[in-house]
Structures are given as C-alpha cells and as structure tokens.
Amino acid sequence: MLVGPTAIGKTAFAIPLANALYAEILSADSRQFFKELNIGVAKPSSEELAILTHHFVGHLSIERNYSIADFEKDAIAFCEDYFQHHDVLVMVGGSGMYMDAVCNGLDEMPTIREETKQKVNEMLQKKGLEYLQQLLKEKDEAYFSEVDIMNSRRVIRAVEVIVETGHPFSSYRTKSQKKRAFQVIKIGLEIPRDDLYQCINKRVDMMIQQGLLPEVKSLQAYLPNKNLDTIAYRELFDYLDDKISLDEAIELIKQHTRQYAKRQLTWFRRDEEIKWFHPMQIDDCIRFVQQKMKLS
Secondary structure, X not given: OEEOOOOOOHHHHHHHHHHHOOOEEEEOOHHHOEOOOOHHHOOOOHHHHHHOOEEOOOOEOOOOOOOHHHHHHHHHHHHHHHOOOOXXXXXXXXXXXXXXXXXXXXXXOOOOOHHHHHHHHHHHHHHOHHHXXXXXXXXXXXXXXXXXXXXXXXHHHHHHHHHHHOOOOOHHHHOOOOOXXXXXXXXXXXXXXXXXXXXXXXXXXXXXXXXXXXXXXXXHHHOOOHHHOOOOOHHHHHHHOOOOOHHHHHHHHHHHHHHHHHHHHHHHOOOOOOEEEOOOOHHHHHHHHHHHHHHO
C-alpha cells in the first residue's frame, strides 16, 4: 500500500511503481469513487488512467450512499478475484481508515438509537460543530487526527458512536484484525512540511485554473448531499451562497487542506511498519519492494 498526505504526488508515484511490479492500482481515496467529482478530488487524469488500469475510481454516482463497510466488502471481493491472475496490487490512498479497512478489516459498527442521534443533533444546533469537534478530540484523538474535521457528517457519526457506546469511534475499526489472504508492504511518501504546504497551495491554484468553480456550480442541483461535504466543494458552495468572497473561499480551501494533510501525517506516522520515501526516490522504492517480496 502507498500512503501519504494530499498533494504529495501519490498518483504520479504509484504509476511507475505499479508498472515496475507488473501491477494495477486500487484507489482507496473515498472522494475519488464518485464519477461527478473530478477536479476538486484530484482524480487521475484521462492520460494517467490510460497508462495503467485503476480500480475504484469514478465507479459510483454521487447519489449513492456508500459506506466504508461497503468499500471493505467490495475491495476484498475484488482482491480475491484479482490475485487469481496477478501477484501484486498497488493500493493508493490518503485515508488511514480506508486503508485499514482493506488491510485489517472493520469490526461491526454499533447501532445508534434515535434518541442518541437526536441528542447529538441538539448539541450541534445549540453549541455548533466546533463543540462536536472538541468533544471528538477529547474522546478519540486518533480519529480526530485523521478525519476532515470540517466534514460535519463524519464528525457527527463519530460523536454518535462515542455517546452511544462510551468508546472511541476508532476502536471499532482496529479492535481485531481479520485474516487476509495477501501480504501487505507499506510505503509512505513524505517531504518537509513547508514544501508540502507549497504543493498544496499550488494545487489549489491549479484546480481553480482548471475549472473547479464551474464543476462546483454543476453540482449545486445535488445539494444537500453528504458526499459533497468535503474540502474544495463546501467552501465554493459558501461562495455561491454569498457567504464569503471567492478569494476567501480559495484561501479556506488551502487552509483546510493544509490542516487535513497535517492530520494525515500524524495518523500515518503512528505506523512503524511504513517505509518512507521522498517522491523523487521511485527507484529506491521499487528496489525496496522487490527485496521485501523476495524475503516473503
């Protein structure tokens, strides 16, 4: 598996890596699942998709209610078929939760009673999203360090689990590992934080130049839709609703993306099995993976 923060260049790195290993790519980026989302989720370009087969990219409608449990089930079914004909698969993503779902499995999530949902909704209405974010940070720092905390849907879901069970939301993701029929080699990409933040700022500017605003405008008809509650879309919806200026929206996209990247790095650095490389070290990475495969 290949992990790393947003904007670091995972797609550009994964293609030569997969080519060298005679492998295909499985995307574990939940924002890239939806065919209607393109520029704002940095979906692989048509040229990149033509170079190498990518799976789980643009295969769902944004109107589909698709959970992480659905992804685990579908990805494992895909792997079972894929490994009958191939030896290596490169899974790429920036979400530790979705990577864990494939590598380790998920425990069954608890049922949330209606009174609990109502209680959390009252917290949201009376005290705001910031209160729920702080509660999540206090009760489940592991999940807080990874999740897009501006995504109200994900924050609310995690707090509902905490209120319902008294246990962290993250404990239901890694409590027990499911046995998988494949070996996992963990690779990560990293660069100095200041360089990463510059990459993020440049990417956002490029997204605007490529037509992110028209893309967001074309999605207004789908609102409200929980799959649109994500960075680069929510900020521009606020602009279209005259809540903020375009310049403010662009700066908020950059700010929220930088914050998310920081939480991604915090999450991945907890995993001591990840071998880290600079995005320019593709040859070193290929040799490392090939050596690990020989030793397995």
